[in-house]
Amino acid sequence: MSTLELRSIEKSFDQTHVIHGVDLQVAHGEFVVFVGPSGCGKSTLLRMIAGLDAPSRGDLLIDGQRVNEVGAADRGCAMVFQSYALYPHMSVYANMAFGLENAKVPQAEIAQKVSDAAALLRLDTMLQRKPTQLSGGQRQRVAIGRAIVRNPKIFLFDEPLSNLDAELRVSMRAELRELHQRLGATMVYVTHDQVEAMTLADKIVVLRAGRIEQVGTPQALYEAPANVFVAGFIGSPRMNFIPAAIARMATALAARVPAQAQQVGIRPEHWLPAAAEDGLAVLVKGTEYLGAQRLLHGLLADGTRVEVLIEGERAVQAGETMYLTTQPERLHAFDANEQRIAQVTA
């Protein structure tokens, strides 16, 4: 078992508060992704879990034990760094064996563990090479291998895919997912890329400016974002935010906009064509053909920009006016504090 718990963790560097009281529970075997814009404190949070930084306040528990005072080496965590942090003067084998040597594991056992990990990560043919002789993806796998051999309670990943090209990132993402299923270990993963978060996570933690905005499964975050920030952050293309007054002008939507709503959100992929009179009028300014889909950039009556995803084969010309609506459960309403207003079932 390896569980992780954060209890009102705070962190400040000198005068600057970076983390303002974070509470979080991670169950055994869960794949948790911290996501948020840069500077939101997600890496700091990860470093505190790893033991590389100490929290200013609050408790950090691994397997129910408080570990605030336990050193990084003894927490049973392994970390994969953004830059991989491979020891450049050591071979791949030595890189993976270093941690075990430090823990005084017998040589034979080290060789066994390293070759197991190498086989798992398809690195067996390059054990004698130096990190500089490897491609980005291979280095990435060595960094993961270095974490695996130590058989840690918790894996920590700090934006591990951000240095890879787009194609490799997609395949490494699948590999990570597969690895998690095979090892069944608890993993905490930091990224600023919401697509990575959606595809990898069992549970996503959305952070902004040192606070947790929402915790939930990818589906929960997508379907019921707790506030405007999460709604805008999760999902691509971004959700359209429309002033409530404009939304009420369309009779098809008016009834579903709660009285206290300041703005409503509709995802570009959730628009539906409406009968001319009761839909929201969108003046198409430009179109992007994406193959299966077509992305339309449009303007509402008050000048608000909206994006609309429609099927690729439907031809729409710039300058056309479309009338759109959406399904009731796909209309997100937010109040003056940008918080979600629970759907009132009519």
Added chain:
Amino acid sequence: MKALRFLTLTRGRQRLHWTDVLSYAYLLAGLFVMFAPVLWLVMSSFKTESAIGQFPPSFLPYSQKTVVVQGHDKPLPLFRVAGEGGQTRVLAQVSRIGIMATMVDPAQPDQTVQVNIRERVPVNELKFATSNYTDLFGKFTFGAYLWNSVFITVVATLLTLLFNSMAAFALSKYQFRGQKAVFLLIIATLMIPPTIILVPVFLVINSVSLLNSLWGVILPAVATPTGVFLLRQYMLTIPDELIEAARMDHASEWRIYWRIVLPLSAPALAVLAIFSVMWRWNDFLLPLIVLSKSEFFTLQLALNSFQGELNTQWHYLLAMTVITLLPVTLVFAFLQRYITTGIASAGVK
């Protein structure tokens, strides 16, 4: 082949451009100014004692030819003597009184002739007096001097690398209160000329009774501000993530230093090693005040003591100078790549 091509590079394709002429002339002049004295030294170190004193001086080590003549124990010097009738004979000199020399024809050992010394010229041959070098090892305690120098240089360099790199590691990779102050303090000592602290250093060495001990020369100069500065600047370029990764890999601080930071600082360590070897090997002032017994002399001190007030054995002195130059020359020749990068990166000489 590659070196030759590089050395004959020109700007002009077919003919020499005027800048080619200028730069080659400049380079040759520089080569002459810097290298001629050294070459002269090396050549002179192979001359016999008498050849060194000869006037006019010769560049190559010539010495008078000698021949073994029957009836004489020692080999006799050969002279070319102009005889009557314009013909010259080669005769060996047996003895000389005033301006008259008693000479003998090596072919006819029984007959001696009297020759005015103005009528004869010595027969010279090119001969390298290697005895200048071989004698050094037998005659004097030269071996001991060499050992002293080598011991001081090697041990002091190793200790310098160890201590400076540990200080640099702490100053570059640990955050602690007063880190900047400590670093500034170390750098500030660069501004104190070593001669100023010579007397205090002597007093300290004396009170810990290291006078006339090689350790008395080694220990005072082990921690050098230049070395700490040079290594710290280099270690700052080692990513912190590597050290954090090692820390997560269960490495103790000592292992991080020994297995991660030291190997990665190898280029800077090489530079410091070169500097340290040169400093220690050429050091004169500190050994001079610490070591007063001749059995502890370094080569530099021995060189100095060779130069007597009344009599200087130049041929030995020159041979010894050449030997003294060798290690530094070798260090330079093989590690010059590191020296240039080191100077470029640290801005030190």
